[in-house]
Amino acid sequence: MDYVMLNNGIKMPILGYGVYQVSNEECERCVLDAISVGYRSIDTAQAYGNEEGVGNAIAKCGVPREELFITTKVWISNGGYEKAKASLKESLRKLQTEYIDLVLIHQPFNDYYGSYRAMEEAYKEGWIRGIGVSNFYPDRMIDLCNFVEVVPAVNQVETHVFQQQKTAHEYMEKYAVQHESWGPFAEGRNDFFTNPVLIEIGQKHDKSAAQVALRFLIQSNVVVIPKSSHKERMIENINVFDFALDEADMTAIQAMDENQSLFFSHYDPTTVEMMTGLRR
Numbered sequence: 001m002d003y004v005m006l007n008n009g010i011k012m013p014i015l016g017y018g019v020y021q022v023s024n025e026e027c028e029r030c031v032l033d034a035i036s037v038g039y040r041s042i043d044t045a046q047a048y049g050n051e052e053g054v055g056n057a058i059a060k061c062g063v064p065r066e067e068l069f070i071t072t073k074v075w076i077s078n079g080g081y082e083k084a085k086a087s088l089k090e091s092l093r094k095l096q097t098e099y100i101d102l103v104l105i106h107q108p109f110n111d112y113y114g115s116y117r118a119m120e121e122a123y124k125e126g127w128i129r130g131i132g133v134s135n136f137y138p139d140r141m142i143d144l145c146n147f148v149e150v151v152p153a154v155n156q157v158e159t160h161v162f163q164q165q166k167t168a169h170e171y172m173e174k175y176a177v178q179h180e181s182w183g184p185f186a187e188g189r190n191d192f193f194t195n196p197v198l199i200e201i202g203q204k205h206d207k208s209a210a211q212v213a214l215r216f217l218i219q220s221n222v223v224v225i226p227k228s229s230h231k232e233r234m235i236e237n238i239n240v241f242d243f244a245l246d247e248a249d250m251t252a253i254q255a256m257d258e259n260q261s262l263f264f265s266h267y268d269p270t271t272v273e274m275m276t277g278l279r280r
Ligand SMILES: NC(=O)c1ccc[n+]([C@@H]2O[C@H](COP(=O)([O-])OP(=O)(O)OC[C@H]3O[C@@H](n4cnc5c(N)ncnc54)[C@H](OP(=O)(O)O)[C@@H]3O)[C@@H](O)[C@H]2O)c1
Pocket: 017, 018, 019, 020, 021, 043, 044, 106, 134, 135, 156, 181, 182, 183, 184, 185, 186, 187, 188, 193, 210, 225, 226, 227, 228, 229, 230, 233, 236, 237
């Protein structure tokens, strides 16, 4: 496993396991499988409804807590200082842990400055080891970085070969914020796993399209958290540290960038209405 060093000196695995769209019931088994094949970083969120499943796996896995890196996210409806703080205590309880490695603001809506102050406080008290954001486009991220005490350690945004976030990445580097990808396979959209460019590069290295796509992000200094409910795919997705893409491979994949979301835009009013209407 390779690691990145966050701006507060904390080490984070460059590859972890995401549990979006995994039911609470299935989550314990999935996370136990993932840990058994070598994953140490787990990405959940209050909105996923499966923090308890993750917590059960943390309690049962037999791996010392300090070897794990647990991320959760504060949902929009828990926005604001008081609510965010209470929700984080609830996340701790569900995750069955005394501290959380990384807490992110899930979306830049509602009173996220208030949420961030609650996170800064918990960070100073020591029960959250790192704080950051998710889905903050460069405009929101720059604003936040300039008006908070603790600069976000991470910004988790949609990032994959079709949406490489080159401009966002430059601004994250400028503000020392670690770029983390969500949806490294674009959830399979655009015929992701049979893409001819990824397949051809994969054949050269005896790797799958999925492995090439993850390797591309890792070599671009982007943290990845692929999701799979299948153990054999979990194994496939973590086996990306025994090969390297060369310059020609990287250039060919860079050319695949369509520079737009395959999911949604925060600049689209219907997206904002949909997200701010969701309650958890
Ligand atoms: N912050 C945010 O707003 C946000 C948004 C979305 C996601 N996330 C985080 O990012 C993580 C990853 O993103 P994601 O879950 O949306 O999508 P993803 O990782 O891009 O794709 C997951 C899909 O790919 C399939 N898959 C996985 N490995 C495969 C392989 N080797 N070959 C073929 N198919 C494969 C999975 O199917 P099976 O499960 O059936 O194997 C699943 O359908 C999430 O779990 C979550 O932790 C965060």
